[in-house]
Amino acid sequence: MIYTRISAEEAAAMIQNDETVALSGFTPNGVAKAVFRELSKRARREHEAGHPFKVGIITGASTGQSVEGDMAAANAIKFRTPFSTNKDFREHVNAGEIDFEDMHLGHVAERLRRGFYGEIDWAIIEVSGFMQAGSKYRGYLTSAGGVVPTIVRIAKHVILELNTFHSPQSRLLHDVYEPARCPHRLPIMINHVCDRIGREFVEIDGDKIVGVVECCIPEEARSFKPVDEVTQKMGNFVADFLVSDLKRGLLPKEFLPVQSGVGVISNAVLEALGNHPAIPDFSVYTEVVQDAVINHMKKGKIIDASCSSLTVTNETLLDIYANMDFFSRHVVIRPSEISNSPEVIRRLGVIAMNTAMECDIYGHENSSHVCGSQLMNGIGGSCDYERNGYLSIFTMPSTIKGGCISTIVPMCSHVDSTEHDVDVIVTEQGVADLRGKGPLRRAQEIIENCAHPDYRPLLRDYLRIAGGGHEPQSLRSAFAFHDAYLTKGDMRLAAF
Amino acid sequence: MIYTRISAEEAAAMIQNDETVALSGFTPNGVAKAVFRELSKRARREHEAGHPFKVGIITGASTGQSVEGDMAAANAIKFRTPFSTNKDFREHVNAGEIDFEDMHLGHVAERLRRGFYGEIDWAIIEVSGFMQAGSKYRGYLTSAGGVVPTIVRIAKHVILELNTFHSPQSRLLHDVYEPARCPHRLPIMINHVCDRIGREFVEIDGDKIVGVVECCIPEEARSFKPVDEVTQKMGNFVADFLVSDLKRGLLPKEFLPVQSGVGVISNAVLEALGNHPAIPDFSVYTEVVQDAVINHMKKGKIIDASCSSLTVTNETLLDIYANMDFFSRHVVIRPSEISNSPEVIRRLGVIAMNTAMECDIYGHENSSHVCGSQLMNGIGGSCDYERNGYLSIFTMPSTIKGGCISTIVPMCSHVDSTEHDVDVIVTEQGVADLRGKGPLRRAQEIIENCAHPDYRPLLRDYLRIAGGGHEPQSLRSAFAFHDAYLTKGDMRLAAF
Numbered sequence: 001m002i003y004t005r006i007s008a009e010e011a012a013a014m015i016q017n018d019e020t021v022a023l024s025g026f027t028p029n030g031v032a033k034a035v036f037r038e039l040s041k042r043a044r045r046e047h048e049a050g051h052p053f054k055v056g057i058i059t060g061a062s063t064g065q066s067v068e069g070d071m072a073a074a075n076a077i078k079f080r081t082p083f084s085t086n087k088d089f090r091e092h093v094n095a096g097e098i099d100f101e102d103m104h105l106g107h108v109a110e111r112l113r114r115g116f117y118g119e120i121d122w123a124i125i126e127v128s129g130f131m132q133a134g135s136k137y138r139g140y141l142t143s144a145g146g147v148v149p150t151i152v153r154i155a156k157h158v159i160l161e162l163n164t165f166h167s168p169q170s171r172l173l174h175d176v177y178e179p180a181r182c183p184h185r186l187p188i189m190i191n192h193v194c195d196r197i198g199r200e201f202v203e204i205d206g207d208k209i210v211g212v213v214e215c216c217i218p219e220e221a222r223s224f225k226p227v228d229e230v231t232q233k234m235g236n237f238v239a240d241f242l243v244s245d246l247k248r249g250l251l252p253k254e255f256l257p258v259q260s261g262v263g264v265i266s267n268a269v270l271e272a273l274g275n276h277p278a279i280p281d282f283s284v285y286t287e288v289v290q291d292a293v294i295n296h297m298k299k300g301k302i303i304d305a306s307c308s309s310l311t312v313t314n315e316t317l318l319d320i321y322a323n324m325d326f327f328s329r330h331v332v333i334r335p336s337e338i339s340n341s342p343e344v345i346r347r348l349g350v351i352a353m354n355t356a357m358e359c360d361i362y363g364h365e366n367s368s369h370v371c372g373s374q375l376m377n378g379i380g381g382s383c384d385y386e387r388n389g390y391l392s393i394f395t396m397p398s399t400i401k402g403g404c405i406s407t408i409v410p411m412c413s414h415v416d417s418t419e420h421d422v423d424v425i426v427t428e429q430g431v432a433d434l435r436g437k438g439p440l441r442r443a444q445e446i447i448e449n450c451a452h453p454d455y456r457p458l459l460r461d462y463l464r465i466a467g468g469g470h471e472p473q474s475l476r477s478a479f480a481f482h483d484a485y486l487t488k489g490d491m492r493l494a495a496f
Numbered sequence: 497m498i499y500t501r502i503s504a505e506e507a508a509a510m511i512q513n514d515e516t517v518a519l520s521g522f523t524p525n526g527v528a529k530a531v532f533r534e535l536s537k538r539a540r541r542e543h544e545a546g547h548p549f550k551v552g553i554i555t556g557a558s559t560g561q562s563v564e565g566d567m568a569a570a571n572a573i574k575f576r577t578p579f580s581t582n583k584d585f586r587e588h589v590n591a592g593e594i595d596f597e598d599m600h601l602g603h604v605a606e607r608l609r610r611g612f613y614g615e616i617d618w619a620i621i622e623v624s625g626f627m628q629a630g631s632k633y634r635g636y637l638t639s640a641g642g643v644v645p646t647i648v649r650i651a652k653h654v655i656l657e658l659n660t661f662h663s664p665q666s667r668l669l670h671d672v673y674e675p676a677r678c679p680h681r682l683p684i685m686i687n688h689v690c691d692r693i694g695r696e697f698v699e700i701d702g703d704k705i706v707g708v709v710e711c712c713i714p715e716e717a718r719s720f721k722p723v724d725e726v727t728q729k730m731g732n733f734v735a736d737f738l739v740s741d742l743k744r745g746l747l748p749k750e751f752l753p754v755q756s757g758v759g760v761i762s763n764a765v766l767e768a769l770g771n772h773p774a775i776p777d778f779s780v781y782t783e784v785v786q787d788a789v790i791n792h793m794k795k796g797k798i799i800d801a802s803c804s805s806l807t808v809t810n811e812t813l814l815d816i817y818a819n820m821d822f823f824s825r826h827v828v829i830r831p832s833e834i835s836n837s838p839e840v841i842r843r844l845g846v847i848a849m850n851t852a853m854e855c856d857i858y859g860h861e862n863s864s865h866v867c868g869s870q871l872m873n874g875i876g877g878s879c880d881y882e883r884n885g886y887l888s889i890f891t892m893p894s895t896i897k898g899g900c901i902s903t904i905v906p907m908c909s910h911v912d913s914t915e916h917d918v919d920v921i922v923t924e925q926g927v928a929d930l931r932g933k934g935p936l937r938r939a940q941e942i943i944e945n946c947a948h949p950d951y952r953p954l955l956r957d958y959l960r961i962a963g964g965g966h967e968p969q970s971l972r973s974a975f976a977f978h979d980a981y982l983t984k985g986d987m988r989l990a991a992f
Contacts, residue, residue: 096936118932191681343843346606347678364911372974373962418914437595438594468590471865
C-alpha cells in the first residue's frame with residue numbers, strides 16, 4: 001500500500017482562507033486533532049502578516065480546545081456548526097464574531113448531504129488504521145462515529161490522521177452506515193440496541209486522499225465533578241419515578257433503553273438507575289457513553305450500549321481496547337445521524353433524559369442561551385431524543401448561583417424544547433409529571449413540586465397577575481425574574 | 497351477522513360523567529358525529545338537573561361544531577387533546593374552563609398506547625360498513641384515519657356509527673396499520689408515498705361493541721376563502737424558491753413529496769406548484785388532502801397522495817367515491833401516527849410547508865397562542881413535518897389586521913417551532929433562506945426580505961438596542977410590539 005505521509009504542518013498549509021473543513025469526531029473524542037494544532041498557529045501567522053484567514057468548521061458535535069478553542073482564540077473561525085462546549089469559542093460567539101448555527105446533532109449529516117452547508121473543501125478524519133481496497137481506502141475510526149461517512153463522500157479532499165494512541169482494534173466497535181440520499185432512502189433496520197447494519201470501516205475514494213498525518217495524541221475528554229447531594233437527589237427521583245411507571249404499567253416490564261445526556265447530573269441519574277434494585281438490567285441507546293455506563297456494564301447491570309462516541313477517560317478507553325472480546329459484543333459506535341435518528345429512537349422507545357438551563361411554568365425548556373442572548377453550549381442532541389423518546393425527562397437543580405437564579409421561571413428567555421416535547425421535569429425538590437395535562441395543571445405541578453420554596457410564592461404571584469387565556473402570560477412581567485437578576489443580581493428581588 | 501342497533505340517544509345515555517371518549521376522525525372528517533349531537537344535549541339536561549357532566553375527548557386532530565363546539569358550549573368538556581379549530585371551544589379554553597393539551601398529531605396514538613391519557617372508556621367510530629370475522633369485527637373507515645386502530649384496541653367499549661352518507665367502497669382508500677408497543681416495534685416499511693403496509697379494515701374485538709348507531713350525516717368540512725393577491729404572491733415565492741433549489745441541485749431532480757398545511761395559504765402554495773412548468777409532476781405525503789390536491793391529481797400534475805384525512809368538500813368526496821377505480825390507486829388514507837411519522841417523513845424527504853401566526857427575527861415560530869396567552873388553534877401536525885422534513889418552510893402574510901400587527905416580531909410571544917427547525921420563511925414580501933446561518937445572519941434575511949417595509953426600521957432599531965450576545969435580545973423590549981398592540985391597537989407604535 002502506497003500513501004503519502006505528510007506532516008501536520010504541511011497539511012495545515014494546504015487549507016486556504018474561507019474554505020470549509022469537516023472533521024471526524026463527536027465531543028472531543030475521535031476528532032482529528034493534529035492538523036488543527038498547526039492550523040491555529042498558521043492562522044495567527046497569517047493574521048500577523050496582514051492576511052485574512054478564517055475557515056468554516058463542521059463536526060459531529062463539540063470538539064476540544066485544540067480545535068475550536070484555539071481556532072476561536074486565533075479569530076480563525078468563520079462559520080461553525082453544530083455544537084460547542086468550549087469557553088474560548090463561547091466568548092467569541094457571544095462577541096458576535098463567529099457565525100454559529102446551533103443545530104440538532106442528528107440533523108448535521110442530513111444537512112451536509114442535502115447541500116445546506118455548500119461545498120466541503122476538506123474532510124480530516126482520525127483513524128486507528130486504514131487499508132487499500134482497489135481504488136478505495138478503508139478507514140478504521142477511533143472512539144467516535146460523528147458525520148464521517150457523509151463528509152468523506154462529499155468533501156473535495158481528505159486528510160487522514162493516523163493516531164496511534166488508539167488501538168487498531170477500535171474498528172470492532174464501529175457500525176458505519178449512511179442512508180441513501182432522498183428519494184432513495186430505505187428504513188434504518190435497527191430493531192435492538194446493538195443491531196449492526198453497516199460495516200467496520202468508512203470507505204474513502206483513494207483519489208481524494210491527499211496525505212496521511214501520523215500522530216499519537218491522547219483524547220481530550222473532560223472529567224466531571226463527582227455526584228453531590230443535590231445531583232444524587234435528582235438521580236434518585238428519576239429512578240423512583242421510573243419504578244413507579246413500571247409498577248403502573250406505563251413502562252413495559254422489560255424496561256426500555258435509556259438515553260442520558262452528558263455531565264454530572266446525567267452521571268447521577270445513571271448511578272441511581274444502575275443501583276436501583278427494582279430497575280431491571282437495561283440497555284443504553286444514546287449519543288455519548290461516559291465512564292458510568294462502562295462501569296455498570298462491567299457489573300452486568302447495563303447489557304448493551306449504542307452511541308456515537310465513547311467519551312470516557314483515557315484510562316477507561318484503554319481498558320475497553322484491552323478487553324475487546326467483551327466490549328465489541330456489547331458496545332456499538334454509530335454515525336450521529338443513526339445514534340440520534342428519530343426513526344430508531346422512537347422504534348426502540350428510548351427513555352430520554354437531559355438537562356436544561358431553565359424551564360418555565362408551562363414546561364418549555366431553554367438549553368442554550370443565558371438570559372435569551374448569551375450562548376452557553378447549544379442544544380446538542382437533546383431535542384432529537386426528547387421529541388422522539390418514549391418518555392421525555394428534563395433534570396436541573398431548582399436554583400443555581402447560591403439561590404440567586406431560579407431555573408424555574410415564568411417564561412423561558414429562549415426556547416429549545418417546547419411544552420409539546422416535555423413529559424417530566426425533575427429538580428432536587430421533586431418531580432412534575434406533565435403528561436396529559438394542559439398549561440394550568442402543568443404550572444401547578446412545576447411550581448409546587450419542582451421550584452425552590454424560596455421562589456414558589458413569586459411564581460404563584462406571577463400566575464395570579466398573568467391574566468387570562470389558555471396559557472396565561474403577562475408579557476410585561478414575563479421576564480421580571482431575569483430583569484431582577486440582570487439589574488440586582490438576584491431573581492428573588494423580582495417584582496411584577 | 498347479529499348486532500345491536502341502538503339510537504344515538506341511547507348511546508349518549510351510556511356515557512357517564514368523568515369518562516374519557518375517544519373518537520374516529522381527523523379534522524371534522526371521519527369524526528363520529530351522531531352520538532355527540534345527543535351527548536351535548538344530554539350534558540345540558542344533566543347540568544339543568546344539577547348534575548355534573550363533563551367528559552374527556554381525544555381524537556386524531558380537530559373535530560367539528562357538533563362535537564367539540566357544541567360540547568364546549570354546553571360546558572361538558574373536562575379534558576381535550578390534541579387540536580381544535582372551533583370558535584366555541586377556543587372561547588371556553590381561553591376562559592380556563594377546559595384542560596387542553598396541545599399536542600403533535602403524530603404523537604397522539606403513541607401517547608394513548610403508552611397509557612399517558614389513562615383509561616379510555618369509549619371509542620366511537622364512524623364506519624361505512626362492517627362485517628363479522630369470528631370473534632372480531634372488521635370496521636371500514638370513512639374519510640379519515642386518525643387514531644382509530646389504537647382506540648378500538650384499548651377502549652373498554654366501542655360504539656359504531658354506520659354513516660350511510662359514505663360509500664361502502666371507502667375501505668379501498670384505507671391502509672390501516674398500528675405499530676406494536678415498544679420494545680417490540682419494527683420499521684414502518686413505507687418507502688414510497690402510496691406503499692400499503694396494512695389492511696383495509698380496522699379490527700375490533702366483538703365483545704367490546706355495545707351497539708351500532710345508524711345515521712346519514714354529511715361531512716362538516718370548512719370551505720376556505722379563495723386565493724387572493726397576497727396569498728398568490730406567497731405561493732409563487734414558494735414555487736420559485738423550490739425551482740431555484742432544483743436548479744442548484746439542493747433538491748433532487750426527481751423532486752420530493754410535498755406536505756402542505758390546511759387553509760388558504762396552503763391552497764395558494766399548492767396552486768402555484770401545480771401550475772409551475774419547472775416543477776416536475778409530484779406526490780403529496782401530508783396529513784390533510786384538500787380539494788386542490790384532487791383537482792391537480794385529475795390533471796395529472798399530482799401523481800399520488802397519502803394523508804390521514806380527505807378534508808374535501810362533500811361534492812369532491814362524492815366524486816372520489818364515484819371514481820374509486822382511479823382514486824383507490826392514487827390516494828391512501830392512513831392513521832395519523834403514520835401520516836405524521838418522523839420515520840416516514842424523513843425517509844421520503846418530505847418538503848414541509850406550514851403557516852405560522854408569528855415569527856421572530858431569529859426564526860422561532862408561534863403557531864398557537866395570540867400574545868402568548870390566547871389559544872388560536874394549536875400546533876396540529878406542523879412540528880411533525882417541520883422537524884423531520886427535507887426542507888422546512890413557513891409561510892405567513894407579513895402583516896395582518898390592516899397592518900396593525902406585524903407577523904415578524906423581535907421575539908415570539910410563544911414558541912412552537914424553534915429556530916433549529918425552520919429553514920425558510922416566506923411572506924408576500926419575499927423569502928428568507930435561513931439554512932446554514934447563525935442568528936445575526938438570519939435576522940438580516942428575515943427583516944430585509946420578509947418583514948413589511950413599515951416594520952423594517954423598527955426591527956432594525958430593536959436589533960441595535962438588543963445588546964450583545966450570540967442571539968441578542970433585550971428582555972425589557974422583546975415584547976414592545978405586542979405591548980403596543982395590546983395598549984394602542986397598533987404595533988407600529990412600538991417604542992423601545
